[in-house]
Amino acid sequence: xxxxxxxxxxxxxxxxxxxxxxxxxxxxxxxxxxxxxxxxxxxxxxxxxxxxxxxxxxxxxxxxxxxxxxxxxxxxxxxxxxxxxxxxxxxxxxxxxxxxxxxxxxxxxxxxxxxxxxxxxxxxxxxxxxxxxxxxxxxxxxxxxxxxxxxxxxxxxxxxxxxxxxxxxxxxxxxxxxxxxxxxxxxxxxxxxxxxxxxxxxxxxxxxxxxxxxxxxxxxxxxxxxxxxxxxxxxxxxxxxxxxxxxxxxxxxxxxxxxxxxxxxxxxxxxxxxxxxxxxxxxxxxxxxxxxxxxxxxxx
Amino acid sequence: xxxxxxxxxxxxxxxxxxxxxxxxxxxxxxxxxxxxxxxxxxxxxxxxxxxxxxxxxxxxxxxxxxxxxxxxxxxxxxxxxxxxxxxxxxxxxxxxxxxxxxxxxxxxxxxxxxxxxxxxxxxxxxxxxxxxxxxxxxxxxxxxxxxxxxxxxxxxxxxxxxxxxxxxxxxxxxxxxxxxxxxxxxxxxxxxxxxxxxxxxxxxxxxxxxxxxxxxxxxxxxxxxxxxxxxxxxxxxxxxxxxxxxxxxxxxxxxxxxxxxxxxxxxxxxxxxxxxxxxxxxxxxxxxxxxxxxxxxxxxxxxxxxxxxxxxxxxxxxxxxxxxxxxxxxxxxxxxxxxxxxxxxxxxxxxxxxxxxxxxxxxxxxxxxxxxxxxxxxxxxxxxxxxxxxxxxxxxxxxxxxxxxxxxxxxxxxxxxxxxxxxxxx
Numbered sequence: 001x002x003x004x005x006x007x008x009x010x011x012x013x014x015x016x017x018x019x020x021x022x023x024x025x026x027x028x029x030x031x032x033x034x035x036x037x038x039x040x041x042x043x044x045x046x047x048x049x050x051x052x053x054x055x056x057x058x059x060x061x062x063x064x065x066x067x068x069x070x071x072x073x074x075x076x077x078x079x080x081x082x083x084x085x086x087x088x089x090x091x092x093x094x095x096x097x098x099x100x101x102x103x104x105x106x107x108x109x110x111x112x113x114x115x116x117x118x119x120x121x122x123x124x125x126x127x128x129x130x131x132x133x134x135x136x137x138x139x140x141x142x143x144x145x146x147x148x149x150x151x152x153x154x155x156x157x158x159x160x161x162x163x164x165x166x167x168x169x170x171x172x173x174x175x176x177x178x179x180x181x182x183x184x185x186x187x188x189x190x191x192x193x194x195x196x197x198x199x200x201x202x203x204x205x206x207x208x209x210x211x212x213x214x215x216x217x218x219x220x221x222x223x224x225x226x227x228x229x230x231x232x233x234x235x236x237x238x239x240x241x242x243x244x245x246x247x248x249x250x251x252x253x254x255x256x257x258x259x260x261x262x263x264x265x266x267x268x269x270x271x272x273x274x275x276x277x278x279x280x281x282x283x284x285x286x287x288x289x290x291x292x293x294x295x296x297x298x299x300x
Numbered sequence: 301x302x303x304x305x306x307x308x309x310x311x312x313x314x315x316x317x318x319x320x321x322x323x324x325x326x327x328x329x330x331x332x333x334x335x336x337x338x339x340x341x342x343x344x345x346x347x348x349x350x351x352x353x354x355x356x357x358x359x360x361x362x363x364x365x366x367x368x369x370x371x372x373x374x375x376x377x378x379x380x381x382x383x384x385x386x387x388x389x390x391x392x393x394x395x396x397x398x399x400x401x402x403x404x405x406x407x408x409x410x411x412x413x414x415x416x417x418x419x420x421x422x423x424x425x426x427x428x429x430x431x432x433x434x435x436x437x438x439x440x441x442x443x444x445x446x447x448x449x450x451x452x453x454x455x456x457x458x459x460x461x462x463x464x465x466x467x468x469x470x471x472x473x474x475x476x477x478x479x480x481x482x483x484x485x486x487x488x489x490x491x492x493x494x495x496x497x498x499x500x501x502x503x504x505x506x507x508x509x510x511x512x513x514x515x516x517x518x519x520x521x522x523x524x525x526x527x528x529x530x531x532x533x534x535x536x537x538x539x540x541x542x543x544x545x546x547x548x549x550x551x552x553x554x555x556x557x558x559x560x561x562x563x564x565x566x567x568x569x570x571x572x573x574x575x576x577x578x579x580x581x582x583x584x585x586x587x588x589x590x591x592x593x594x595x596x597x598x599x600x601x602x603x604x605x606x607x608x609x610x611x612x613x614x615x616x617x618x619x620x621x622x623x624x625x626x627x628x629x630x631x632x633x634x635x636x637x638x639x640x641x642x643x644x645x646x647x648x649x650x651x652x653x654x655x656x657x658x659x660x661x662x663x664x665x666x667x668x669x670x671x672x673x674x675x676x677x678x679x680x681x682x683x684x685x686x687x688x689x690x691x692x693x694x695x696x697x698x699x700x701x702x703x704x705x706x707x708x709x710x711x712x713x714x715x716x717x718x719x720x721x722x723x724x725x726x
Contacts, residue, residue: 006584006586008302010587011586012305014547014588015547015588017547017588018546018588022528024528024529025528025529025601025642049575049577051531051545053531053576054532054533135374135375135376136377143372149707158372163373163398163399163401163402164402165402165405165709165712166406166698167406168698168699168700170639172637172702172707173707174707185375186375186377190379
């Protein structure tokens with residue numbers, strides 16, 4: 001027998017493909033959450049590989065905060081068209097316009113995504129919802145199952161998680177409940193970048209270094225946009241930056257960078273002394289358990 | 301050079317310092333970044349501690365931090381230039397079987413932690429029994445807090461000798477066990493070799509994790525692949541494409557191999573081992589592929605494609621060992637669901653034949669199985685299943701028992717008697 005062990009990226013890819021196929025085999029109406037960010041773009045890439053040469057048997061769902069980077073929306077639309085996928089969009093703005101949600105004092109809309117997400121799940125009767133969450137991102141996520149049950153209110157109860165053994169996933173749920181599925185649970189940020197390089201996966205241009213007018217708030221470089229701009233003594237500066245994560249524009253920070261190629265990005269991520277969330281997400285800094293609290297309420 | 305992936309688990313009882321050890325591994329491999337360390341330092345100061353509490357890196361849930369204990373399995377990731385690690389960190393007390401079984405089910409190695417001051421305790425025996433039952437191929441006994449016994453070689457020797465007896469009675473070969481004296485708090489022999497243990501000439505914990513062979517025993521086993529999904533593009537160009545998607549569970553498969561499709565038993569030939577990147581010459585255990593066959597056979601999700609020269613047995617009566625994972629105890633005669641490979645079928649569970657007493661490593665009589673119990677039963681399934689003994693092939697010898705009304709996972713099941721016990725002599 002000359003067969004070598006799979007290398008780390010092959011092993012992770014095969015695990016993710018196995019998860020997509022299990023869910024396709026056992027659920028009636030799965031959907032992939034897709035924001036146009038690198039993790040959800042990776043999810044779509046893996047889904048394509050799982051079912052090739054047949055098409056991906058699920059639609060995509062984007063929970064749109066309304067605070068978008070134009071480059072990301074353009075990328076989202078071109079990817080959906082190229083792959084012939086169906087995209088549903090649930091808009092936070094609609095909820096604010098008709099009063100179902102109220103803009104937060106800090107202008108951040110990431111926490112406002114939960115209700116449109118849960119409504120979209122109920123309306124479209126989605127029973128399995130794929131997300132790009134990774135366990136290395138955050139401590140509460142480290143405790144998350146690959147198939148994770150949500151009750152009829154979309155809530156996560158970390159004390160009532162089912163044990164997850166071998167690669168036998170138990171996705172049984174009652175009507176009205178659904179299951180969140182995290183096919184890239186075991187990938188790290190560096191795995192994601194190495195795989196993007198290996199597979200030559202296209203990403204929104206804002207992941208690569210570019211010139212942008214930004215201002216500093218709470219130690220993060222934020223871009224001006226419809227969500228607001230510099231206040232008080234905050235000053236706009238023209239800098240070479242890139243984004244490590246892509247989320248709501250009001251709370252996603254850029255990092256100063258000159259990395260314009262994947263090699264340079266991988267070198268930068270390897271040398272970074274900050275996690276991607278610590279570097280770029282104001283919403284995760286709110287409290288020690290910010291992510292756990294949002295997840296309990298039904299967040300991604 | 302390619303980097304491979306080692307999945308391993310840690311187990312230990314309360315206060316053995318397991319979270320600190322895991323924190324130390326992450327910290328010393330520079331897998332913990334500045335913002336995480338700052339958060340830990342802030343929280344440690346808030347708790348009135350003089351040194352950073354590395355366990356706070358690991359205990360992720362609010363309730364865990366409040367109670368100062370680890371409740372649930374946490375997965376951690378770190379890497380070195382040669383290898384990536386997926387660590388299942390399994391807490392020791394409440395629901396210890398549930399957590400240890402979960403972590404061990406995917407592990408190629410387990411690190412079992414003991415306190416140098418206490419040596420082998422009841423929890424150590426229980427954890428070691430579960431690791432043996434789940435057939436984790438390699439064990440590390442990490443003797444922690446070696447600094448608190450004055451780096452005394454005699455302590456290590458005594459504990460190692462005790463443990464060797466336990467490991468042998470659980471069926472671990474001597475070469476599968478490595479004993480390492482460590483101090484997670486100070487960092488002795490975790491990543492850096494300690495200056496305080498000149499009498500120890502073995503590897504550091506990380507050195508050992510980096511050097512153990514990673515190829516799982518599943519690759520050398522006969523070919524098995526549960527069919528997950530049938531891929532039929534139905535386009536003009538691919539009108540006749542009919543592929544059976546699955547992850548190779550054991551062994552390997554190549555075009556030209558003769559295979560049998562179970563449970564029906566039709567024999568055919570593999571014509572192509574396909575992937576999105578094109579066909580492969582061979583695929584081994586762990587690889588997700590799509591198999592095309594020479595004959596037009598009715599195959600669907602739940603079927604299993606296996607090597608024709610080494611078939612599993614197809615049976616609806618299964619002798620099995622159960623690890624009971626739920627508060628709700630086993631009721632003899634219960635009608636449950638059994639998930640094996642990609643098939644879920646109804647099952648009637650017989651009365652327990654025995655329970656394994658993990659303190660004496662003997663079988664004792666049992667009326668029922670309760671949370672954390674390990675016992676033997678006979679199952680009768682509605683559909684015949686292709687099974688191997690768990691001791692032979694992990695993937696086709698394992699199953700879940702599921703409670704139909706709640707959907708909860710009640711038990712982890714292992715076909716046959718994977719634990720070959722030799723009673724402990726005291």
